Amino acid sequence: MLLLKFSPNFFSVLDILLVAVILYQLYNLVKGTIAVNILIGLGVIYLILLGLVSLDKDNMPMTGKILSNLQSVGIVAIVVVFQQEIRRFLLLVGKNASLQRNREWWMYFFGKKKVEKNNYARIKPIIDACKSMKQTRTGALIVFVKYYDEQFYQNSCEVLEAKISKRLLESIFQKHSPLHDGAVVIAGNKIKSASCILPLTDKTDLPAQFGLRHRAGIGVTESNDATAIIVSEETGEISYAKHGRVKINISFAELEKLLNKDF
Ligand SMILES: Nc1ncnc2c1ncn2[C@@H]1O[C@H](COP(=O)(O)OP(=O)(O)OP(=O)(O)O)[C@@H](O)[C@H]1O
Numbered sequence: 001m002l003l004l005k006f007s008p009n010f011f012s013v014l015d016i017l018l019v020a021v022i023l024y025q026l027y028n029l030v031k032g033t034i035a036v037n038i039l040i041g042l043g044v045i046y047l048i049l050l051g052l053v054s055l056d057k058d059n060m061p062m063t064g065k066i067l068s069n070l071q072s073v074g075i076v077a078i079v080v081v082f083q084q085e086i087r088r089f090l091l092l093v094g095k096n097a098s099l100q101r102n103r104e105w106w107m108y109f110f111g112k113k114k115v116e117k118n119n120y121a122r123i124k125p126i127i128d129a130c131k132s133m134k135q136t137r138t139g140a141l142i143v144f145v146k147y148y149d150e151q152f153y154q155n156s157c158e159v160l161e162a163k164i165s166k167r168l169l170e171s172i173f174q175k176h177s178p179l180h181d182g183a184v185v186i187a188g189n190k191i192k193s194a195s196c197i198l199p200l201t202d203k204t205d206l207p208a209q210f211g212l213r214h215r216a217g218i219g220v221t222e223s224n225d226a227t228a229i230i231v232s233e234e235t236g237e238i239s240y241a242k243h244g245r246v247k248i249n250i251s252f253a254e255l256e257k258l259l260n261k262d263f
Pocket residue numbers: 139140141180181182183196197198199200209210211212213214215216231232233234235
């Protein structure tokens with residue numbers, strides 16, 4: 001019946017497309033996380049209550065009351081339970097609408113040549129340090145942020161504000177260094193801080209060998225506009241995390257490409 005009445009026009013198609021994009025992005029955000037189970041749980045409870053109430057509206061006043069109360073506090077509860085996912089979603093929207101991104105579009109449309117970022121000098125010490133730490137099986141976690149949120153990082157970190165150098169990175173992550181536990185955070189041309197405790201991802205579909213270092217590396221890219229290099233102490237493998245996804249065992253050529261793009 002509903003389909004018969006439906007007469008598509010530009011706005012209805014746009015409406016459907018927007019809903020599809022939003023649902024797809026939400027699905028991407030919660031995919032593989034514990035949030036999926038919470039969502040399913042909420043959905044099941046809601047459907048059961050809805051079913052009971054619609055079966056016998058008059059004789060089940062208590063269930064009806066629970067359902068109406070659930071609806072009124074539902075939004076607040078959802079915001080509290082899914083605050084990490086909402087934060088990630090807003091970050092994603094903000095990032096896509098950011099000035100930098102728009103500037104690139106303007107440059108593209110107006111035919112200005114995009115100046116090729118030559119980051120190599122900046123990236124080289126980091127890649128060299130990773131090469132050396134891979135060889136010596138030194139565990140490391142290096143996080144790159146576009147915006148250094150002092151409150152977020154400084155609570156748990158040791159502030160450094162130091163020039164990026166291979167030897168400094170190696171010294172920080174050396175097993176006997178007092179700063180080796182935790183992550184190094186880099187923003188712009190500076191190593192901002194070391195020994196940072198980061199939020200862990202709650203993803204349930206990660207490889208079994210991933211422990212806290214990998215979980216922290218992925219976690220920080222979920223809740224912040226950040227990317228992370230993880231050097232495994234066990235295997236020496238280099239992994240790269242971005243938007244809560246991780247590429248495992250990447251080559252140094254690939255690492256250079258990724259850093260050149262993201263850093
Ligand atoms: N919340 C955290 N934030 C930043 N670093 C952390 C955090 N939790 C643990 N780490 C780091 O991870 C190290 C422990 O790594 P663990 O062996 O559990 O990780 P892993 O993912 O298995 O990596 P590896 O392959 O290097 O063993 C700690 O010594 C510490 O340096």
